Amino acid sequence: MIKALTFDLFGTILDLEKSTQGSIINIIKNNNSTVTPSQFWAFLRHRQRIEQYQDNILDLGHSGYLKTVKNAFKYTARKFNMEPNELELSLWDENWQNLIPFYEVLDALKLLSKKFKLIALSNGENKFLKHLAKNRIKFNFDNIISVEEVGAFKPYSGVYRKTSLIVNYPLSEIMMISANSFDTLGAKSCGMKAAYVNRYDLPYEECHEMLKPDLIINNFTELSNKLMKEGDSCAKRN
Numbered sequence: 001m002i003k004a005l006t007f008d009l010f011g012t013i014l015d016l017e018k019s020t021q022g023s024i025i026n027i028i029k030n031n032n033s034t035v036t037p038s039q040f041w042a043f044l045r046h047r048q049r050i051e052q053y054q055d056n057i058l059d060l061g062h063s064g065y066l067k068t069v070k071n072a073f074k075y076t077a078r079k080f081n082m083e084p085n086e087l088e089l090s091l092w093d094e095n096w097q098n099l100i101p102f103y104e105v106l107d108a109l110k111l112l113s114k115k116f117k118l119i120a121l122s123n124g125e126n127k128f129l130k131h132l133a134k135n136r137i138k139f140n141f142d143n144i145i146s147v148e149e150v151g152a153f154k155p156y157s158g159v160y161r162k163t164s165l166i167v168n169y170p171l172s173e174i175m176m177i178s179a180n181s182f183d184t185l186g187a188k189s190c191g192m193k194a195a196y197v198n199r200y201d202l203p204y205e206e207c208h209e210m211l212k213p214d215l216i217i218n219n220f221t222e223l224s225n226k227l228m229k230e231g232d233s234c235a236k237r238n
Contacts, residue, residue: 108221
């Protein structure tokens with residue numbers, strides 16, 4: 001029976017594309033580039049993951065989430081023949097301090113907190129995560145866990161295993177909630193349950209049947225409806 005939910009923040013709870021659109025449009029206009037904001041963002045998002053995977057594969061440790069997104073911004077700009085100046089980089093940093101949550105998130109978290117322990121589990125730095133939870137998401141999680149605890153980015157297996165020890169629940173009693181398929185895949189490989197929030201209408205990873213998510217939903221409203229209903233059903237059976 002699931003007792004705790006761990007939540008990815010970036011792209012799952014927080015709308016990264018909408019939040020950073022200002023700085024992307026700014027650099028495109030400043031350089032009279034023909035690339036669209038959506039094209040820029042799509043390339044940047046893939047590049048950011050490469051930055052993180054390189055850290056894990058080369059055993060470089062957790063270089064910092066904000067560093068990887070800034071590196072990805074610089075790389076993407078140069079890919080489209082632009083060189084970001086200090087003002088453009090400063091705006092990028094500012095956007096990341098003011099990330100916007102998806103509209104339905106807060107109501108769903110409040111509902112889910114009635115039945116589950118809710119834990120933020122993110123690739124971000126601990127101080128940054130606390131700022132986002134307090135000032136941007138405006139929700140008091142039962143715990144906030146950064147991958148700094150392990151020194152590697154998700155989906156490194158140690159992140160999920162260490163989380164189990166920190167929150168004092170077996171892996172089998174925790175469900176990972178993420179819109180990033182690599183994250184739910186990593187959680188499943190360690191014995192967690194997983195819910196894939198398919199916000200971006202993307203195909204799931206090709207993987208073994210046992211590594212597929214236990215639940216696929218489109219948003220947090222569907223997530224809370226499904227989990228609260230299942231929780232009620234379990235209570236009635238018991």
